[in-house]
Amino acid sequence: MKLSNGIEWVLHCCVTLSQAQGPVPAQRLAELHDIPPAYLAKHLQVLSRAGVVHSSQGQDGGYGLTRPPGEISVLDVVAAIDGPGGFFRCTEIRKRGPLAAAPERCTTRCSIARAMADAELAWNEALSKITIADLAENIDADSGGTALGDVREWLEAR
Amino acid sequence: MKLSNGIEWVLHCCVTLSQAQGPVPAQRLAELHDIPPAYLAKHLQVLSRAGVVHSSQGQDGGYGLTRPPGEISVLDVVAAIDGPGGFFRCTEIRKRGPLAAAPERCTTRCSIARAMADAELAWNEALSKITIADLAENIDADSGGTALGDVREWLEAR
DNA sequence: GTTTGTCTACTCGGATAGTATATGTCCGAGTTTAGCGGG
């Protein structure tokens, strides 16, 4: 099971957008990261529908964050791209076969489903603790404090 | 992103095997859970290669756990079926595009990759805390204490 | 009665098709901006 590559792309894009003053076209975001523009656009549309970013059309249009970067968690982005529903789906096989459990006895969820749900909860909580602002800060620190400035400069230039 | 259905199947099968005295054929495990026998066999082969179960051929052959159920974690099973490598794969797009980071500056992992790795660690830890024995105990409790006995009886019959 | 050999039935194991999801691409609908003409 592998996560979509788009998740990495849009996370980088969100960090970039957090440094932008105005709207940034998908074309330009793709150029900055050297990734397929059309496919990135598809993922940005999903983010737009999820309410993480907003789009403006026409000349000088593009994408922008709907909230301050400190209020957008990595979980918001991952959940939007990955879609609804968790990793694990219980098919209730305990209700099948020669020893099928009677439906009236299945008042609680299968213990296997509970175990997987707990793990997903741990995953979600870990991702919800990190925001786009945290990512930007760390990226800047890793680069020695020049990365974000370079991005802002590149965005200003045309 | 969805986990394979086989994970649910083999987890149930491991609980069943924890109640067996001798080897249980894949055919019989499939019959008990009402699932495609050939496809289940494929997943059991993977578990066998991972060392979670061992197989014996010939008449009265079948599968059995290699260790006591209390020493087999859910993570062992999930990791075996899901294969090596985590959910997220970093493609190092920071090294691409007009603002590519110099390779010598990339001494540490990208902060995005770190965030995802932390979340995967939380997921893994949650799964490693639960064993097959825990699952069996909970299933028995949910059924009012009759499920495991029924399974043992059904395995003995025939 | 014991032993040995064969033989059969049963098991796993990997190689082989079909289907859903992820990846990648394209062109059309809509909007904003700029330019132009008129007042």
Added chain:
DNA sequence: CCCGCTAAACTCGGACATATACTATCCGAGTAGACAAAC
């Protein structure tokens, strides 16, 4: 000089092909037990 109109260029949005991985299945290799015959 200001206002309104027109037109063009640029944007997003959803519809359309391709690649990868999950789902499902089959048949062959190998082994353990059962049976029969010989000693």
